[in-house]
Amino acid sequence: MHKDLERILLTEQQIGERVTAVAREVDKAMTGKRPVAVGILKGSIIFYADFIRCLTVPLELDFMAVSSYGSGSTSSGKLKIKKDLDGDVKGRDVIVIEDIIDSGFTLACLKKLLCERGAASVTIVTLLDKHERRTEDIAPDYNCFEIPDEFVVGYGLDYDEEYRSLPYIGILKRSVYQK
Ligand code: IMP
Ligand code: MG
Numbered sequence: 290m291h292k293d294l295e296r297i298l299l300t301e302q303q304i305g306e307r308v309t310a311v312a313r314e315v316d317k318a319m320t321g322k323r324p325v326a327v328g329i330l331k332g333s334i335i336f337y338a339d340f341i342r343c344l345t346v347p348l349e350l351d352f353m354a355v356s357s358y359g360s361g362s363t364s365s366g367k368l369k370i371k372k373d374l375d376g377d378v379k380g381r382d383v384i385v386i387e388d389i390i391d392s393g394f395t396l397a398c399l400k401k402l403l404c405e406r407g408a409a410s411v412t413i414v415t416l417l418d419k420h421e422r423r424t425e426d427i428a429p430d431y432n433c434f435e436i437p438d439e440f441v442v443g444y445g446l447d448y449d450e451e452y453r454s455l456p457y458i459g460i461l462k463r464s465v466y467q468k
Contacts, residue, residue, distance in 0.1 A: 291443075291452065294459035298441055299434060301456045307433045308336065308416070312343030315384065315414060315431055319346045324382040324412075329399070330354040330372065331453070332388035335445035336416045340386060351376050357394055368398035379407035388446050389417040390432070393425030400427065417441065417458070440466065 290297055326348050328337035341348060354372035383403050390396055396413055403411045415429040421438045442448050443455030448466060452459075 291455060291459065293452070293462055293465050294442075295439075295462050297457050297459045298436060298439075299444075299458040304416075304433075304444060304458065305339070308339050309343050311414065311431050311433050312340045315340075315412065316344045316346055318412075319344070319382065319384070321346075322382045323347045323349070324384050325349045325351050325376065325378060326384045326386060327374065327378075327403075328352045329385065329387045329395070332445050332447065333386050333416070335453075336388060337386045340414065349376065349381075353399070355395060355399065357398075368395065368402075377406075378403055380409050382410045382412070383408045384412045384414060387413065387415050387429075389419065389441075390415045390427075390429055391419050391422050393423045393427040396429070397425040397427045416444070417446075 324346065326341050328334060330352050331354070341350070351374045352372065353370065353374055356369050356371055357367070385396070385399060387396060400411050400413065413429045414431045416433045418429060418432045418435050419438055420435055439460045440448065441458050442452035442461050443458045445453055446458065447453045448461055
């Protein structure tokens with residue numbers, strides 16, 4: 290285990306099994322469609338790569354990078370698009386693949402934006418859900434794991450751009466970020 294971690298929350302094996310199971314459910318629901326899989330950079334990249342490889346429906350891949358400003362927990366917060374999609378989502382079935390839903394602000398803004406652009410449907414898939422912290426009226430359509438209100442890293446998730454390449458998800462020691 291990495292020395293900055295309090296403990297491992299989800300092992301590589303637990304993640305692999307659950308991601309495969311959820312992807313198969315989404316795949317079934319998308320039968321006959323040709324969705325666009327939108328990965329939210331950078332946190333979702335490892336989840337995204339594992340998830341899409343379990344889908345059998347024909348897929349288009351696209352990515353967005355966003356960051357939220359303001360409190361993030363009030364409507365005065367704003368979502369900034371750092372990298373927009375390459376393709377047009379008008380009339381398309383969109384699968385948004387995100388690492389974690391916390392306040393829900395990011396995904397609420399993204400869903401609204403994709404609907405405004407004319408997406409035929411928006412399906413939200415998250416790896417982790419810190420449901421205790423939700424302030425926005427939004428829930429993922431599919432979520433792999435509900436987790437407690439702790440700061441987690443690994444499997445794509447970072448703290449200050451570190452720890453993304455850990456193959457498991459761990460709780461970061463408070464001493465690392467309460468300096
Ligand atoms: P929301 O807009 O409050 O739902 O925040 C979602 C974003 O916050 C995620 O995309 C992550 O980038 C970040 N985030 C929230 N909790 C964690 C965590 O425990 N570890 C790493 N990133 C997190
Ligand atoms: Mg993120």
